[in-house]
Amino acid sequence: MFIQILNGIVYGGLLYLLAVGLVLIFGLREVVNFAHGSLFMVGAYLGFTVAAMGYWWGGLLVSVVAMAIVGCMLDAAVFRTLRKQDHIVTVLVTFGILLILETTVTAIWGKAYLTYPVPRLLAGTVDIGSSPFPIYRLFVIAVSVAVALSLSAWLRYTRTGLYIRAASTDARVTAMQGINVDRLSLIVVGLGTALAGLSGVVAGPLLSLSPTMGNYILIDSFIVVVIGGLGSFAGAFAAALLIGQIHNFGAVYLPWASTVLPFLLMVAILIWRPTGFAGSRT
């Protein structure tokens, strides 16, 4: 039972890493990045390639840095250029990017499933209660908790964090106060996609690598973002943990319904509160 809860937290943690990136980007640019799942996937492949050379931690670093750069380019080339257009135009462009990335990865690495190794340092299991539990999964939990804590501390206690919270509330008024929202957005989008890369590498050994691996988890993180209330960090955290538990307990106790449960929950919550747990600003 306790093991089940832990497994749920593992998946919830991965979802949180993706969902919080979506929330960050949404806060500044008011668009949902449909390419987020494919950045997760590209991050995993990059990490895999470096890890295959024997540098697991190097792969993690390369993937996070590369995705941060991609995110900055994405913001400068797409989000900033299209900021005066209807937001749905930007969403469509990110969808186009998704298609391009998926095809590119298929062309380079092929369609076959690849197995991402677990780093030597984190191989093996520990006994929790009386059952063994992979150390690597504890590591995944630790990573997501560390990200959640440092992110909220950063947003709460630093000047940049203050600006980001202000711009998420109202980008235009924040710009009027003399804050360069475009530069802020560069940081935020870069951070959001770097988290997608991090999440991809961390998830690599748990899922098998394929060019479509990002789609399933992207949809789950959409559900998390919608349930949590678009643009809410705390909402995303709570919703990610909830969906993680539902995903896991559903798979164990209600296998026939497990994949549909999150959708049903989402529709139910939207009927009850159309703006999600924490409300939204759309």
Add this chain to the structure above:
Amino acid sequence: MSTIAHGAAATVRRKPLAGAALFVTTAVALAVGVALPWLVPTKIAMSLLAQAMFDALLATSVGFLILQNGRVSFGQAAFFGLGGYSVGVLIARHWVAPEVAVLIAIILPTLVAFLLGLVIARITGVAHAMLTLAVGQAFYEVVFRWRELAKGDDGMSFNLPRHLFGLSASGLQDPAVMMVLAWTILVLVLFALALFARSRIGQIAAAIRDNEERARFLGYSTMLPRALVYAIAAFIAAIAGVLSACYNGYIAPQMFHWSVSGFALIMAIIGGAKFIIGPAIGAVVLFYIKDYAGQFAEYWPAIVGIILVVVTLTMPRGVVGLAATLWKMRGR
């Protein structure tokens, strides 16, 4: 603001085609449809045209939702698949007469969309896109896992009955017949949508799209017209699903997949979602580009992605919008 979802106002207010012109265009298009078997040289070309018509119907469904409701859907394949699966499963299992199966396959998605529309229509913009994507994918997951229904992931072939509505049903799998049938249905659908846009309820739906609060203040119920637009859009998608399932004699979860929804949306945008005929044109254009790109089929999604990015950046009103602009500039 140049917009896809909200800026459609001008088009509808202008009343796209005046009454007489609309009827004449429709009559000509129907006549062309009848002449198609003599115009299209080979079986392969006929089959391609028939499939392009399925795409055109689905894209029209997505585009209509944008045009009339201002809602961008990433999950329209749900109704395409629901139509196809209803007809496939009901005919394969002989639970009801085949004619009834076809009717159920069209009515059920329409009803589901109406009920969903009551809930989903309240959500706007980007959240709506995410929500429809998730709902569509939920349907995919169900048919994918539920092996008893139609063999899950493998998909299921089924045999058409001998007769359908008193006619020989084998024609549905003959490219020549299906091409004319699908063309005719598409023309009639576009004609009906043009009439709807000009009707009172269509104008109310457009008013709600532009400003829901204002429409409510004017005393209109805003819930029902919006749900009605969802139902009509699903009705069109369901027809496409039924035609496609019957033509192929095969149903598979891929019919529900979000890539189907996404491609339909892309076709609508490339063609120009501010025009009733835009999505259909976009679908046909894209379909034939795909055919010519044959040897690069492997990279097709990337090609579509690039076309999409280029079109959204350079011609926000799509191919038809570009044509309309050029037409206005003629002689100047």
